[in-house]
Amino acid sequence: MTGSRAAAVWGRVATHAAEHGRGVSVADVCAVAVSSAQLGGAWLVAARGADPDFVMCVTDLVSEQLAELQLTTGEGPCHDVLASAAPVLAADLEDAESIRRWPGFTPAARKLGAGAVFAFPLTVGAIRAGVLGLYRDSPGPLPGGQLGDLLILADAATVMLLSSAYGNGETDGQAWVDGQARDLALHRAEIDQATGMLTVQLGVPAAEAFARLRAYAYSQDRRLADVAGDIVARRLRLPRDQHPRGGP
Amino acid sequence: MDTDLLSDTFIDLADTMVADFDVIEFLHLLTDRSVRLLAASAAGVVLADPRGELRVAAASSEEAGLVELFQLQNDQGPCLDCFRTGRPISAADLTGPDQRWPRFAQAATQAGFRTVEALPMRLRDQVIGALNLFRAELGPFETADLRIAQALADVATIGLLHERNVRRSETVAEQLQAALNSRVMIEQAKGKLAERYGIDMDRAFRMLREYARNTNQHLTDVARDFVTGGSAEFPPSAR
Numbered sequence: 001m002t003g004s005r006a007a008a009v010w011g012r013v014a015t016h017a018a019e020h021g022r023g024v025s026v027a028d029v030c031a032v033a034v035s036s037a038q039l040g041g042a043w044l045v046a047a048r049g050a051d052p053d054f055v056m057c058v059t060d061l062v063s064e065q066l067a068e069l070q071l072t073t074g075e076g077p078c079h080d081v082l083a084s085a086a087p088v089l090a091a092d093l094e095d096a097e098s099i100r101r102w103p104g105f106t107p108a109a110r111k112l113g114a115g116a117v118f119a120f121p122l123t124v125g126a127i128r129a130g131v132l133g134l135y136r137d138s139p140g141p142l143p144g145g146q147l148g149d150l151l152i153l154a155d156a157a158t159v160m161l162l163s164s165a166y167g168n169g170e171t172d173g174q175a176w177v178d179g180q181a182r183d184l185a186l187h188r189a190e191i192d193q194a195t196g197m198l199t200v201q202l203g204v205p206a207a208e209a210f211a212r213l214r215a216y217a218y219s220q221d222r223r224l225a226d227v228a229g230d231i232v233a234r235r236l237r238l239p240r241d242q243h244p245r246g247g248p
Numbered sequence: 249m250d251t252d253l254l255s256d257t258f259i260d261l262a263d264t265m266v267a268d269f270d271v272i273e274f275l276h277l278l279t280d281r282s283v284r285l286l287a288a289s290a291a292g293v294v295l296a297d298p299r300g301e302l303r304v305a306a307a308s309s310e311e312a313g314l315v316e317l318f319q320l321q322n323d324q325g326p327c328l329d330c331f332r333t334g335r336p337i338s339a340a341d342l343t344g345p346d347q348r349w350p351r352f353a354q355a356a357t358q359a360g361f362r363t364v365e366a367l368p369m370r371l372r373d374q375v376i377g378a379l380n381l382f383r384a385e386l387g388p389f390e391t392a393d394l395r396i397a398q399a400l401a402d403v404a405t406i407g408l409l410h411e412r413n414v415r416r417s418e419t420v421a422e423q424l425q426a427a428l429n430s431r432v433m434i435e436q437a438k439g440k441l442a443e444r445y446g447i448d449m450d451r452a453f454r455m456l457r458e459y460a461r462n463t464n465q466h467l468t469d470v471a472r473d474f475v476t477g478g479s480a481e482f483p484p485s486a487r
Binding site: 005006084085086087088089090091121123124125126127141142144147148151152155187188189192193194195196197198199200201205206232 | 432433437440471
Protein backbone atom coordinates (compact mmCIF):
# COMPACT_ATOMS: atom_id res chain seq x y z
CA MET A 1 0.00 0.00 0.00
CA THR A 2 2.85 2.36 0.77
CA GLY A 3 4.77 2.18 -2.44
CA SER A 4 1.86 3.56 -4.40
CA ARG A 5 1.24 6.36 -1.94
CA ALA A 6 4.87 7.44 -1.99
CA ALA A 7 4.92 7.20 -5.77
CA ALA A 8 1.86 9.46 -5.93
CA VAL A 9 3.46 12.07 -3.69
CA TRP A 10 6.78 11.93 -5.54
CA GLY A 11 4.78 12.14 -8.75
CA ARG A 12 3.34 15.47 -7.62
CA VAL A 13 6.89 16.74 -7.04
CA ALA A 14 7.95 15.61 -10.53
CA THR A 15 4.86 17.22 -12.09
CA HIS A 16 5.53 20.49 -10.29
CA ALA A 17 9.09 20.52 -11.62
CA ALA A 18 7.94 19.70 -15.15
CA GLU A 19 5.36 22.49 -15.08
CA HIS A 20 8.17 24.89 -14.32
CA GLY A 21 10.33 23.40 -17.04
CA ARG A 22 13.16 22.17 -14.84
CA GLY A 23 14.58 19.07 -13.14
CA VAL A 24 13.30 18.17 -9.69
CA SER A 25 14.79 20.02 -6.74
CA VAL A 26 14.07 20.71 -3.10
CA ALA A 27 12.19 23.85 -4.22
CA ASP A 28 9.57 21.57 -5.80
CA VAL A 29 9.31 19.58 -2.56
CA CYS A 30 8.72 22.78 -0.58
CA ALA A 31 6.09 24.02 -3.04
CA VAL A 32 4.22 20.70 -3.07
CA ALA A 33 4.34 20.51 0.74
CA VAL A 34 2.72 23.94 1.01
CA SER A 35 -0.03 23.20 -1.49
CA SER A 36 -0.84 19.66 -0.36
CA ALA A 37 -1.14 20.55 3.33
CA GLN A 38 -2.68 24.01 2.80
CA LEU A 39 0.13 25.76 4.61
CA GLY A 40 1.43 29.31 4.48
CA GLY A 41 4.96 28.49 3.48
CA ALA A 42 7.97 26.22 3.73
CA TRP A 43 11.73 26.47 4.10
CA LEU A 44 14.56 24.02 3.98
CA VAL A 45 17.74 24.21 6.00
CA ALA A 46 20.63 22.04 4.88
CA ALA A 47 23.14 20.69 7.38
CA ARG A 48 26.32 19.56 5.69
CA GLY A 49 28.90 17.96 7.88
CA ALA A 50 30.83 20.47 9.90
CA ASP A 51 29.63 23.46 7.85
CA PRO A 52 27.15 25.78 9.51
CA ASP A 53 23.53 25.18 8.58
CA PHE A 54 22.29 27.29 5.75
CA VAL A 55 18.86 28.11 4.38
CA MET A 56 18.60 26.40 1.02
CA CYS A 57 15.15 27.39 -0.11
CA VAL A 58 12.14 29.37 1.07
CA THR A 59 8.71 29.72 -0.52
CA ASP A 60 7.91 33.20 0.80
CA LEU A 61 9.13 36.08 2.92
CA VAL A 62 7.57 34.86 6.19
CA SER A 63 9.25 31.47 5.78
CA GLU A 64 12.58 33.15 5.17
CA GLN A 65 12.16 35.21 8.33
CA LEU A 66 11.08 32.15 10.38
CA ALA A 67 14.10 30.19 9.18
CA GLU A 68 16.49 33.01 10.00
CA LEU A 69 14.82 33.66 13.33
CA GLN A 70 15.63 30.12 14.43
CA LEU A 71 19.21 30.32 13.25
CA THR A 72 19.75 33.61 15.08
CA THR A 73 17.90 32.78 18.33
CA GLY A 74 19.31 29.24 18.37
CA GLU A 75 15.92 27.87 19.38
CA GLY A 76 12.65 26.79 17.80
CA PRO A 77 11.11 23.65 16.31
CA CYS A 78 13.74 23.29 13.56
CA HIS A 79 16.51 23.62 16.10
CA ASP A 80 15.04 20.85 18.26
CA VAL A 81 14.60 18.59 15.25
CA LEU A 82 18.32 18.45 14.61
CA ALA A 83 18.90 17.30 18.18
CA SER A 84 16.13 14.69 18.39
CA ALA A 85 15.87 13.47 14.77
CA ALA A 86 12.09 13.40 15.31
CA PRO A 87 9.49 15.81 13.92
CA VAL A 88 8.49 18.71 16.12
CA LEU A 89 4.89 19.63 15.52
CA ALA A 90 4.02 22.91 17.23
CA ALA A 91 0.37 23.05 16.23
CA ASP A 92 -0.40 26.09 18.36
CA LEU A 93 2.19 28.79 19.00
CA GLU A 94 -0.22 30.42 21.44
CA ASP A 95 -0.21 27.51 23.88
CA ALA A 96 1.79 27.57 27.08
CA GLU A 97 4.06 24.73 25.99
CA SER A 98 5.36 26.57 22.92
CA ILE A 99 6.12 29.67 24.97
CA ARG A 100 7.82 27.63 27.69
CA ARG A 101 9.84 25.66 25.19
CA TRP A 102 10.93 28.53 22.93
CA PRO A 103 10.57 31.77 24.88
CA GLY A 104 12.50 33.80 22.31
CA PHE A 105 11.26 32.21 19.11
CA THR A 106 7.53 31.85 19.88
CA PRO A 107 6.47 35.50 20.34
CA ALA A 108 8.64 36.62 17.43
CA ALA A 109 7.18 33.91 15.17
CA ARG A 110 3.66 34.95 16.08
CA LYS A 111 4.53 38.55 15.27
CA LEU A 112 5.62 37.33 11.84
CA GLY A 113 2.17 35.79 11.40
CA ALA A 114 2.77 32.12 12.21
CA GLY A 115 0.09 30.29 14.23
CA ALA A 116 1.64 26.84 13.84
CA VAL A 117 5.10 25.59 12.88
CA PHE A 118 5.90 22.03 11.80
CA ALA A 119 9.47 20.84 11.49
CA PHE A 120 10.58 17.56 9.92
CA PRO A 121 14.06 16.04 10.18
CA LEU A 122 15.74 15.20 6.89
CA THR A 123 17.44 12.08 8.21
CA VAL A 124 18.06 8.45 7.38
CA GLY A 125 19.01 6.88 10.69
CA ALA A 126 22.32 8.41 11.71
CA ILE A 127 22.60 10.40 8.45
CA ARG A 128 21.48 14.00 8.83
CA ALA A 129 20.84 16.15 5.80
CA GLY A 130 18.83 19.06 7.24
CA VAL A 131 15.37 20.17 8.30
CA LEU A 132 12.14 20.94 6.44
CA GLY A 133 10.14 23.68 8.16
CA LEU A 134 6.53 24.68 7.47
CA TYR A 135 4.17 27.25 8.90
CA ARG A 136 0.49 28.05 8.82
CA ASP A 137 -1.02 31.39 9.84
CA SER A 138 -3.72 29.72 11.93
CA PRO A 139 -3.12 27.21 14.76
CA GLY A 140 -4.39 23.64 14.51
CA PRO A 141 -3.10 20.09 14.12
CA LEU A 142 -2.05 18.44 10.88
CA PRO A 143 -4.62 15.87 9.79
CA GLY A 144 -3.20 12.33 9.65
CA GLY A 145 -3.16 12.14 5.86
CA GLN A 146 -1.25 15.41 5.56
CA LEU A 147 1.26 14.24 8.14
CA GLY A 148 1.94 11.10 6.09
CA ASP A 149 2.39 13.11 2.87
CA LEU A 150 4.75 15.55 4.59
CA LEU A 151 6.85 12.66 5.93
CA ILE A 152 7.10 11.25 2.41
CA LEU A 153 8.05 14.71 1.07
CA ALA A 154 10.71 14.99 3.78
CA ASP A 155 12.11 11.62 2.60
CA ALA A 156 12.23 12.94 -0.96
CA ALA A 157 14.06 16.11 0.13
CA THR A 158 16.54 14.03 2.13
CA VAL A 159 17.44 11.91 -0.86
CA MET A 160 17.79 14.99 -3.07
CA LEU A 161 20.11 16.71 -0.62
CA LEU A 162 22.28 13.62 -0.19
CA SER A 163 22.41 12.98 -3.94
CA SER A 164 23.47 16.51 -4.79
CA ALA A 165 26.01 16.54 -1.96
CA TYR A 166 27.74 13.54 -3.52
CA GLY A 167 27.52 14.66 -7.10
CA ASN A 168 24.93 12.32 -8.55
CA GLY A 169 21.85 14.46 -8.49
CA GLU A 170 19.84 12.81 -11.23
CA THR A 171 17.08 15.33 -11.66
CA ASP A 172 14.84 13.74 -14.25
CA GLY A 173 11.51 13.74 -12.48
CA GLN A 174 10.04 10.59 -13.93
CA ALA A 175 13.22 8.63 -13.21
CA TRP A 176 12.81 9.55 -9.58
CA VAL A 177 9.30 8.26 -9.39
CA ASP A 178 9.87 5.11 -11.43
CA GLY A 179 13.25 4.31 -10.00
CA GLN A 180 13.44 4.50 -6.27
CA ALA A 181 10.51 6.23 -4.63
CA ARG A 182 8.83 2.92 -4.03
CA ASP A 183 11.90 1.17 -2.67
CA LEU A 184 12.80 3.99 -0.35
CA ALA A 185 9.25 4.26 0.88
CA LEU A 186 9.21 0.62 1.89
CA HIS A 187 12.01 1.23 4.36
CA ARG A 188 13.54 -2.17 3.92
CA ALA A 189 15.97 -2.97 6.70
CA GLU A 190 18.40 -4.31 4.08
CA ILE A 191 18.86 -0.82 2.62
CA ASP A 192 20.00 0.48 6.02
CA GLN A 193 22.15 -2.59 6.69
CA ALA A 194 23.77 -2.31 3.26
CA THR A 195 24.49 1.39 3.92
CA GLY A 196 26.28 0.40 7.13
CA MET A 197 28.24 -2.33 5.31
CA LEU A 198 29.32 0.09 2.57
CA THR A 199 30.82 2.52 5.10
CA VAL A 200 33.41 -0.20 5.73
CA GLN A 201 33.66 -1.60 2.17
CA LEU A 202 34.16 1.82 0.64
CA GLY A 203 35.73 3.55 3.65
CA VAL A 204 33.31 6.50 3.40
CA PRO A 205 30.87 8.26 5.77
CA ALA A 206 27.32 6.88 6.00
CA ALA A 207 25.81 9.70 3.94
CA GLU A 208 28.16 8.93 1.06
CA ALA A 209 27.65 5.18 1.44
CA PHE A 210 23.90 5.71 1.06
CA ALA A 211 24.44 7.93 -1.99
CA ARG A 212 26.78 5.35 -3.56
CA LEU A 213 24.27 2.56 -2.96
CA ARG A 214 21.57 4.54 -4.74
CA ALA A 215 23.90 5.61 -7.54
CA TYR A 216 24.95 2.01 -8.15
CA ALA A 217 21.34 0.78 -8.33
CA TYR A 218 20.49 3.66 -10.67
CA SER A 219 23.48 3.04 -12.92
CA GLN A 220 22.72 -0.68 -13.15
CA ASP A 221 19.01 -0.03 -13.64
CA ARG A 222 18.24 -2.30 -10.72
CA ARG A 223 15.90 -1.91 -7.80
CA LEU A 224 17.52 -0.43 -4.74
CA ALA A 225 16.08 -3.11 -2.42
CA ASP A 226 17.50 -5.88 -4.67
CA VAL A 227 20.98 -4.36 -4.74
CA ALA A 228 20.85 -3.88 -0.95
CA GLY A 229 19.72 -7.49 -0.53
CA ASP A 230 22.69 -8.70 -2.61
CA ILE A 231 25.12 -6.66 -0.53
CA VAL A 232 23.67 -7.94 2.75
CA ALA A 233 23.78 -11.53 1.44
CA ARG A 234 27.44 -10.85 0.46
CA ARG A 235 26.76 -11.66 -3.18
CA LEU A 236 27.85 -8.18 -4.21
CA ARG A 237 30.62 -5.82 -3.17
CA LEU A 238 30.94 -2.30 -4.52
CA PRO A 239 34.45 -1.42 -5.68
CA ARG A 240 36.26 1.16 -3.59
CA ASP A 241 37.51 3.14 -6.57
CA GLN A 242 34.10 3.61 -8.16
CA HIS A 243 33.32 7.29 -8.18
CA PRO A 244 29.66 8.14 -7.66
CA ARG A 245 29.66 10.07 -10.96
CA GLY A 246 30.83 6.97 -12.76
CA GLY A 247 28.81 4.12 -14.16
CA PRO A 248 26.88 3.91 -17.40
CA MET B 249 2.61 -19.90 32.90
CA ASP B 250 5.73 -19.04 34.81
CA THR B 251 4.33 -16.62 37.40
CA ASP B 252 7.79 -15.75 38.76
CA LEU B 253 8.92 -14.76 35.31
CA LEU B 254 5.70 -12.80 34.82
CA SER B 255 6.19 -10.77 37.97
CA ASP B 256 9.89 -10.30 37.15
CA THR B 257 8.91 -9.07 33.71
CA PHE B 258 6.54 -6.41 34.99
CA ILE B 259 9.13 -5.35 37.59
CA ASP B 260 11.83 -5.10 34.90
CA LEU B 261 9.56 -3.17 32.57
CA ALA B 262 8.50 -0.80 35.34
CA ASP B 263 12.13 -0.34 36.43
CA THR B 264 13.04 0.54 32.88
CA MET B 265 10.23 3.05 32.56
CA VAL B 266 11.02 5.02 35.69
CA ALA B 267 14.56 5.57 34.46
CA ASP B 268 15.77 7.34 31.33
CA PHE B 269 15.51 4.48 28.87
CA ASP B 270 16.01 3.53 25.25
CA VAL B 271 12.74 2.77 23.48
CA ILE B 272 14.10 0.12 21.14
CA GLU B 273 15.91 -1.70 23.96
CA PHE B 274 12.67 -1.56 25.97
CA LEU B 275 10.66 -3.05 23.11
CA HIS B 276 13.25 -5.78 22.66
CA LEU B 277 12.99 -6.70 26.34
CA LEU B 278 9.26 -6.89 25.85
CA THR B 279 9.43 -9.18 22.81
CA ASP B 280 12.01 -11.45 24.50
CA ARG B 281 9.82 -11.84 27.55
CA SER B 282 6.68 -12.35 25.46
CA VAL B 283 8.34 -15.35 23.86
CA ARG B 284 9.37 -16.86 27.18
CA LEU B 285 6.13 -16.13 29.03
CA LEU B 286 3.59 -17.00 26.39
CA ALA B 287 4.97 -20.19 24.87
CA ALA B 288 5.59 -18.33 21.63
CA SER B 289 8.34 -19.11 19.13
CA ALA B 290 8.86 -15.48 18.15
CA ALA B 291 7.40 -12.07 18.87
CA GLY B 292 7.63 -8.62 17.36
CA VAL B 293 6.40 -5.08 17.78
CA VAL B 294 5.21 -3.41 14.60
CA LEU B 295 4.44 0.31 14.44
CA ALA B 296 2.08 2.16 12.12
CA ASP B 297 4.04 4.79 10.23
CA PRO B 298 1.79 7.68 9.13
CA ARG B 299 3.40 7.30 5.69
CA GLY B 300 0.98 4.38 5.44
CA GLU B 301 2.98 1.28 6.26
CA LEU B 302 3.74 -1.06 9.13
CA ARG B 303 7.35 -1.06 10.26
CA VAL B 304 9.19 -3.41 12.64
CA ALA B 305 10.47 -1.67 15.76
CA ALA B 306 11.67 -4.76 17.61
CA ALA B 307 11.63 -8.54 17.20
CA SER B 308 12.68 -11.39 19.46
CA SER B 309 15.00 -12.54 16.70
CA GLU B 310 16.84 -10.41 14.19
CA GLU B 311 16.61 -13.29 11.75
CA ALA B 312 15.69 -12.00 8.31
CA GLY B 313 12.81 -14.44 7.79
CA LEU B 314 10.92 -13.01 10.74
CA VAL B 315 11.39 -9.43 9.64
CA GLU B 316 10.21 -10.32 6.15
CA LEU B 317 7.03 -11.78 7.63
CA PHE B 318 6.28 -8.42 9.15
CA GLN B 319 7.15 -6.55 5.98
CA LEU B 320 4.92 -8.81 3.94
CA GLN B 321 2.01 -7.75 6.12
CA ASN B 322 1.95 -4.38 4.47
CA ASP B 323 -0.12 -6.21 1.85
CA GLN B 324 -2.00 -8.79 3.89
CA GLY B 325 -1.93 -10.60 7.21
CA PRO B 326 -3.22 -10.63 10.77
CA CYS B 327 -1.04 -7.68 11.77
CA LEU B 328 -2.50 -5.45 9.07
CA ASP B 329 -6.06 -6.52 9.96
CA CYS B 330 -5.35 -5.93 13.66
CA PHE B 331 -4.07 -2.45 12.86
CA ARG B 332 -7.06 -1.66 10.67
CA THR B 333 -9.72 -2.94 13.08
CA GLY B 334 -8.04 -2.19 16.40
CA ARG B 335 -8.98 -5.68 17.56
CA PRO B 336 -6.91 -8.80 18.33
CA ILE B 337 -6.65 -11.11 15.32
CA SER B 338 -5.90 -14.83 15.60
CA ALA B 339 -4.87 -17.39 13.06
CA ALA B 340 -4.78 -20.72 14.89
CA ASP B 341 -3.88 -22.84 11.86
CA LEU B 342 -1.88 -21.43 8.99
CA THR B 343 -1.34 -24.83 7.39
CA GLY B 344 -4.77 -25.82 6.08
CA PRO B 345 -6.50 -24.90 2.81
CA ASP B 346 -8.70 -21.78 2.37
CA GLN B 347 -6.42 -19.42 4.24
CA ARG B 348 -7.66 -15.89 4.90
CA TRP B 349 -4.21 -14.49 3.97
CA PRO B 350 -2.79 -17.04 1.51
CA ARG B 351 0.55 -15.32 0.79
CA PHE B 352 1.17 -14.59 4.45
CA ALA B 353 0.18 -18.13 5.51
CA GLN B 354 2.57 -19.64 2.99
CA ALA B 355 5.47 -17.44 4.06
CA ALA B 356 4.77 -18.03 7.76
CA THR B 357 4.64 -21.81 7.43
CA GLN B 358 7.84 -21.75 5.37
CA ALA B 359 9.47 -19.87 8.25
CA GLY B 360 8.24 -22.58 10.62
CA PHE B 361 5.21 -20.89 12.18
CA ARG B 362 1.72 -22.43 12.30
CA THR B 363 -0.07 -20.01 14.61
CA VAL B 364 -0.07 -16.26 14.88
CA GLU B 365 -1.77 -13.73 17.12
CA ALA B 366 -1.78 -9.96 16.64
CA LEU B 367 -2.68 -7.71 19.56
CA PRO B 368 -3.41 -4.01 19.06
CA MET B 369 -1.35 -1.27 20.67
CA ARG B 370 -3.98 1.36 21.29
CA LEU B 371 -3.99 4.83 22.67
CA ARG B 372 -7.64 5.74 23.13
CA ASP B 373 -9.18 5.46 19.64
CA GLN B 374 -5.86 5.45 17.82
CA VAL B 375 -4.05 2.21 16.92
CA ILE B 376 -0.32 2.91 16.89
CA GLY B 377 0.89 -0.62 16.21
CA ALA B 378 0.62 -4.26 17.22
CA LEU B 379 2.36 -6.92 19.26
CA ASN B 380 2.65 -10.09 17.23
CA LEU B 381 3.17 -13.58 18.59
CA PHE B 382 4.23 -16.49 16.41
CA ARG B 383 4.16 -20.11 17.42
CA ALA B 384 5.59 -23.23 15.81
CA GLU B 385 2.91 -25.53 17.30
CA LEU B 386 -0.63 -25.80 15.97
CA GLY B 387 -3.56 -24.55 18.01
CA PRO B 388 -4.59 -21.24 19.52
CA PHE B 389 -2.93 -19.41 22.38
CA GLU B 390 -4.69 -19.87 25.72
CA THR B 391 -7.13 -17.19 26.83
CA ALA B 392 -5.18 -16.44 29.99
CA ASP B 393 -2.00 -16.00 27.92
CA LEU B 394 -3.75 -13.66 25.53
CA ARG B 395 -4.86 -11.43 28.40
CA ILE B 396 -1.25 -11.18 29.51
CA ALA B 397 -0.18 -10.56 25.92
CA GLN B 398 -2.65 -7.67 25.68
CA ALA B 399 -1.30 -6.27 28.96
CA LEU B 400 2.21 -6.45 27.47
CA ALA B 401 0.97 -4.68 24.32
CA ASP B 402 -0.51 -1.94 26.51
CA VAL B 403 2.78 -1.59 28.40
CA ALA B 404 4.58 -1.36 25.05
CA THR B 405 2.31 1.53 24.08
CA ILE B 406 2.99 3.40 27.29
CA GLY B 407 6.73 2.80 27.06
CA LEU B 408 6.84 3.91 23.45
CA LEU B 409 5.01 7.14 24.16
CA HIS B 410 7.12 7.75 27.28
CA GLU B 411 4.21 9.14 29.22
CA ARG B 412 0.83 7.81 30.10
CA ASN B 413 -1.11 10.96 29.51
CA VAL B 414 -0.32 12.02 26.00
CA ARG B 415 -2.72 14.86 25.48
CA ARG B 416 -1.37 16.12 22.20
CA SER B 417 -1.79 13.88 19.18
CA GLU B 418 1.39 15.56 17.89
CA THR B 419 3.39 13.91 20.68
CA VAL B 420 2.35 10.45 19.50
CA ALA B 421 3.52 11.20 15.96
CA GLU B 422 6.80 12.67 17.22
CA GLN B 423 7.59 9.67 19.46
CA LEU B 424 6.68 7.15 16.76
CA GLN B 425 9.02 8.79 14.26
CA ALA B 426 11.81 8.98 16.84
CA ALA B 427 11.47 5.25 17.51
CA LEU B 428 11.42 4.42 13.80
CA ASN B 429 14.51 6.52 13.12
CA SER B 430 16.28 4.82 16.05
CA ARG B 431 15.54 1.51 14.43
CA VAL B 432 17.14 2.69 11.17
CA MET B 433 20.29 3.78 13.07
CA ILE B 434 20.50 0.33 14.64
CA GLU B 435 20.19 -1.34 11.21
CA GLN B 436 22.98 0.87 9.86
CA ALA B 437 25.17 0.01 12.86
CA LYS B 438 24.43 -3.71 12.43
CA GLY B 439 25.56 -3.48 8.81
CA LYS B 440 28.80 -1.72 9.69
CA LEU B 441 29.59 -4.28 12.40
CA ALA B 442 28.64 -7.24 10.22
CA GLU B 443 30.96 -6.06 7.44
CA ARG B 444 33.86 -5.21 9.74
CA TYR B 445 33.85 -8.53 11.61
CA GLY B 446 32.32 -10.86 9.02
CA ILE B 447 29.41 -11.78 11.27
CA ASP B 448 25.66 -12.08 10.71
CA MET B 449 23.11 -9.39 11.58
CA ASP B 450 21.81 -11.25 14.62
CA ARG B 451 25.29 -11.45 16.14
CA ALA B 452 25.96 -7.80 15.27
CA PHE B 453 22.79 -6.78 17.08
CA ARG B 454 23.76 -8.76 20.18
CA MET B 455 27.17 -7.07 20.24
CA LEU B 456 25.59 -3.62 20.13
CA ARG B 457 23.08 -4.49 22.79
CA GLU B 458 25.59 -6.06 25.16
CA TYR B 459 27.95 -3.13 24.84
CA ALA B 460 25.13 -0.64 25.49
CA ARG B 461 24.11 -2.55 28.60
CA ASN B 462 27.64 -3.01 29.91
CA THR B 463 28.49 0.65 29.49
CA ASN B 464 25.08 1.86 30.65
CA GLN B 465 24.33 3.71 27.43
CA HIS B 466 21.27 3.90 25.22
CA LEU B 467 21.33 1.36 22.41
CA THR B 468 20.38 4.14 19.99
CA ASP B 469 23.28 6.34 21.14
CA VAL B 470 25.74 3.47 20.77
CA ALA B 471 24.43 2.81 17.25
CA ARG B 472 24.55 6.48 16.22
CA ASP B 473 28.07 7.02 17.58
CA PHE B 474 29.32 3.90 15.84
CA VAL B 475 27.74 4.77 12.46
CA THR B 476 28.92 8.40 12.49
CA GLY B 477 32.34 7.61 14.01
CA GLY B 478 35.34 7.35 11.74
CA SER B 479 36.52 4.02 13.13
CA ALA B 480 35.02 0.62 12.36
CA GLU B 481 36.53 -0.95 15.48
CA PHE B 482 34.04 -2.17 18.07
CA PRO B 483 33.80 -1.71 20.94
CA PRO B 484 35.20 1.78 20.49
CA SER B 485 38.58 2.14 22.17
CA ALA B 486 38.54 3.79 25.59
CA ARG B 487 39.11 7.51 25.54
